[in-house]
Amino acid sequence: MLSKSLLDGYWRFRRENHAADKGRYEQLAKLGQAPTALVIACCDSRVDVSAIFDAGPGDLFIVRNVANLVPPFEPDGRFHGTSAAVEYGAEVLNVPNIIVLGHSHCGGIAAYREKLQGKPDGTNFIGTWLTQLDGLEVKDEDIRTFGQETAFELAGIRQSLANLRMFDTVRDREAEGILALHGLHFDIGSGLILAHDPETDAFAPLPETVEA
Amino acid sequence: MLSKSLLDGYWRFRRENHAADKGRYEQLAKLGQAPTALVIACCDSRVDVSAIFDAGPGDLFIVRNVANLVPPFEPDGRFHGTSAAVEYGAEVLNVPNIIVLGHSHCGGIAAYREKLQGKPDGTNFIGTWLTQLDGLEVKDEDIRTFGQETAFELAGIRQSLANLRMFDTVRDREAEGILALHGLHFDIGSGLILAHDPETDAFAPLPETVEA
Amino acid sequence: MLSKSLLDGYWRFRRENHAADKGRYEQLAKLGQAPTALVIACCDSRVDVSAIFDAGPGDLFIVRNVANLVPPFEPDGRFHGTSAAVEYGAEVLNVPNIIVLGHSHCGGIAAYREKLQGKPDGTNFIGTWLTQLDGLEVKDEDIRTFGQETAFELAGIRQSLANLRMFDTVRDREAEGILALHGLHFDIGSGLILAHDPETDAFAPLPETVEA
Amino acid sequence: MLSKSLLDGYWRFRRENHAADKGRYEQLAKLGQAPTALVIACCDSRVDVSAIFDAGPGDLFIVRNVANLVPPFEPDGRFHGTSAAVEYGAEVLNVPNIIVLGHSHCGGIAAYREKLQGKPDGTNFIGTWLTQLDGLEVKDEDIRTFGQETAFELAGIRQSLANLRMFDTVRDREAEGILALHGLHFDIGSGLILAHDPETDAFAPLPETVEA
Known part of the structure; x- marks a missing residue:
């Protein structure tokens, strides 16, 4: 019951x-449905994706996994849930936007940092899932600007954006101008969102209006 | 932008x-976070999990994949996103409830039904992801009561509940009485939820109050 | 060219x-398309329906005719363009909202008022089209509150709402709770919108937020 | 509300x-108002007329009905909404341009094509409204160049242009050089507009600049 x-x-x-x-x-x-975006978010209970975009029914196609990761393109991998959802969003639903939505205090990213510090890694599925992060490139500049915890989370978002572009269907649609990729980081406490700027590869707070 | x-x-x-x-x-x-439930739901934009339970921040740890599937327990499978989330929910967050939340008009389940009818199955990731449904046991009684489309969706929920119980951690906690499993089916148009009754293995509308 | x-x-x-x-x-x-509303508006160039609701592509199914009129239900009428659009919106697109959007300085309504004052009525099509307004019930209270010009425009909106309810498909969907009818009046100069209150049958400015 | x-x-x-x-x-x-054009467009939510011409308030007098049809001139027809709007645009507003704006993926034109293929036609108003298309002359050349779906939409635009010229007021003004008629077809996906060339009776993409 x-x-x-x-x-x-x-x-x-x-x-x-x-x-x-x-x-x-x-x-x-x-x-x-004809949702305006596919959102790849974390399972974390403090990240309510529909609320964050004030979205109604039908607006957002949402994949949620631990640490909002997009695995690298591996067509022979079994049961690639996130990859199947990316394919469904792009090819069946023709979404015009894909958003990788990371967040502060991410337990998955924290577990990866702890592993680097020598703590025993998660057994079974969590540990295997997080091997995707092995070799994650964390930027010194991000560590200086945002602190180490956030810098790792931002690096995870960058990696997922890069992995998305390993999909032909994503890369082709982006080149054609019918699909835009976005990397965002939500701070639970303050509500602030940092957005990835593809030109500078840096993260900065979302502006209030769309710039020309 | x-x-x-x-x-x-x-x-x-x-x-x-x-x-x-x-x-x-x-x-x-x-x-x-200390969420009250882990919910395994579909990516479908018409299924807003937090809204359906009128839940606030911190309440629900949510995994979303195409067709709300829990893959069978396969410890050597790579990048088992949903299995990692189940493990995280049960072992790290000690959630007292796991809900498999299916829904009407599910494109993933429909694709599997079409494959049975001889239509070419989805290529690449979607097709591979949906092979989890191969051999799905659909109940005649459900077909008679709810129609074929819904009956397949209910069968998918039953299979995911069974797969959840392949995890030692889930089975042990359930036996100990500290974890309850729920199978629910949300009808988008009417808002009706059918709940799985573990004693009869049948689905029936959610009651208005918790029975004694 | x-x-x-x-x-x-x-x-x-x-x-x-x-x-x-x-x-x-x-x-x-x-x-x-799966638009959120069917809007019946005037052809007037000063009434930009998409702009008024800040709506994007796919959001609004829009019928525009002189004076935003819904003709009475007459299944044998030939070429009933607006009635066809109402039917299409309700039965094919299942819109959850129908909005009759009147406006200030409406030339069609003004022509009808002038006819009442003894001026020769428009010949041909305009005159025939506006015979729909014959016998229009204008409320004294509206004349006192908003002036005669606006009161006629509001009366036209009420009549179109009543005519919409002559369609079985509209009345049935409204009774079922899956279709809501709205009467709005847009003031071109100030931008103010008056909304019809079905309980009091009176018009009042749109509130800033949805009331509970 | x-x-x-x-x-x-x-x-x-x-x-x-x-x-x-x-x-x-x-x-x-x-x-x-003194709009620069009368536009006869479809109700379709994906065709935002003001946006398509980047027009501001006061610029365009817009009639919208299912499939952007101009009925044949029939002075005794009751409640001829589109004809009344044409008359209002030409005689009251003296618009210098009338544009028939068709579009791709038109549900009204598709319903007519399906009727030709033996599918039951729409009942009531939609079916009656679309009888205007009976006997529509579709050009083989258009089918070869643009495919069948678009060719039917182009034929509908040609028919509406012809019906416009059944109005004395339109024909006289065109002869006088104070009114120009235009047939345009908007492709939703690509944004391309095909324009009708009155000399060749063919459709071709809009040029970038006005030719001398």
């Missing part, structure tokens, strides 16, 4: 949120 | 939602 | 607006 | 767009 808080939460959703937006949900059920 | 709608959405979140809940976000940043 | 201003405008759109949003346009071309 | 996204959109418009252009809006409210 579901716990009371989850069950009550569902009935509040059903009677208020879903009821108020019922027409939109029925329309989406009948016509299908 | 982020599109205007995403950027505007972020600033609404930052100024309204995050500002209103800033104390909670700061607390979560300092103390870490 | 197109005039220079139209041609230049198109190339600005093509090189800036469409290029910046090219992925979204390609996605919409491939996946089709 | 308006949905949050529509309400938020309005307040962004009011505070940014309308505020920035307030003088122009006040002027237009006081002096009336």
Whole structure:
């Protein structure tokens, strides 16, 4: 049986949120989805992706895994969940945007840092999953500007952006101008988002308006 | 550059939602997360997990992949993102609940049904990812009660619940009474949730209150 | 040959607006539309519907005719363009909202008022089109509050809302809670929007936030 | 109550767009409109007429109906919304241009093609509205050059141009040199516009500059 808080939460959703937006949900059920972005985010409970973009039903196609990682392109890898989602988002849903959304206090990235410091690495799946980060290139400049913890998280975002570009379908669409890649880092405490600038390879706070 | 709608959405979140809940976000940043459940959901943009449980920051640790699948336990499999998240949820975060949240109109499950009907299966990652469903046991009774589309989606949820129980850590915690597993199916159009009853193995609408 | 201003405008759109949003346009071309609202607006060049709701491509299905009128339900009427659009919006696109968007300084409504004052009515099509307004019920209270010109425009909006409810498809969807009807009046000079309150049948300025 | 996204959109418009252009809006409210063109466009949410011509308030008088059709001249037809708008544009507003703006992926034109292929036609209003297309003359050359879907859309534009010339007021003004008719076809995905050449009766991409 579901716990009371989850069950009550569902009935509040059903009677208020879903009821108020019922027409939109029925329309989406009948016509299908055409989300504006694919977001690769962490499983972390403090990162509510829809809330962060104030997005409604149908707006965001969201993959969530530990540490918001995109594995390198490996067509023979088994059960590549994130790669399948990237393919689905790009080729089936034709999303115009892919966002890698990292965040502060990331337990996955922290586990990788601890491994570097000689702590025993996670056994089984977590450890294997995080081997993707082996050899992560952390920038000295980021360490100086943002501190070591954040610098590792930013490096993870850069690596996922690079891995996304190993997919032909991503690279081709980006070259054609119909797909844009974004690297963002969300600070849980302050709400600040740093955005990756592809020209300088640096991260800086999101501006308030779209620049010309 | 982020599109205007995403950027505007972020600033609404930052100024309204995050500002209103800033104390909670700061607390979560300092103390870490202790979510009440791990939810395995689909990437589908029409399934907003936090909204469905009216959950706030810190409440739900969420994995999202195509068709909300838990792969079978395979310790040597590379880059097993979902398995790593299950392990993290159970062993690091000690979540008391794991929810497999399926949904109506699932494109991943539909692709598997089409493959059964002889249509060419998805190439590359999507096709490989969905081979997890090969041999899926769909119940005649579900087909009669809910129709074929839903019956396949329910079968997928049952399989993921079974695969979760291949993890020692999950099985042990369940036996100890400190972890409960739930299989739920969300209907996008109506908002109805069907819940899996472990005693009868059948699905029925969620009750309004927790039974004694 | 197109005039220079139209041609230049198109190339600005093509090189800036469409290029910046090219992925979204390609996605919409491939996946089709699922607009959030059907808007019935006037042809008036001063009423830019997409601008008024800051809407992007794919957001609004827009019918525009002289004086934003919905004709009464007459299944045998020939070439009922607006009725066809209402049917398409409700039954094919399953829009969750229909908005009748009137506006200040409406030439169509003014022509009807002038006819009441004994001026010769428009010949041909305009005159025939505006016979829909014959017998329009203008509220004294609106005349007192907003002046005669606006009061006629508000009466036209009320009549179109009533005519919309002559469509079974509209009435049934509204009863089911999956379609909401809205009557709005846009003041060109000030930008103010008055909204129709279905409970009181009165118009009042749009609030800043959605009330609970 | 308006949905949050529509309400938020309005307040962004009011505070940014309308505020920035307030003088122009006040002027237009006081002096009336003098638009540079009457545009007959489809209701389709992916065709934002003002955006396509980068037009501001007061620039374009816009009729929108399903499939951007101009019905044949029939003075006794009841409630001929589009004909009334044509008359209003030509005789009241003296527009120097009328543009028939078709587009790719048109659901109305597609419904007509499906009817030709034996599929049951739309009931009620949509079906009646589309009987205007019965006997549509599609050019073999267009099918060869642009494919069948586009060729039907181009044929619809030619027919609407011909129907416009059934109006004395349109024909006379064109002969007098004070009104120009244009047939354009907008491709949603690429943004390309094909323009009808009255001399050759063929469609070709819009040039970058006005030819001498």
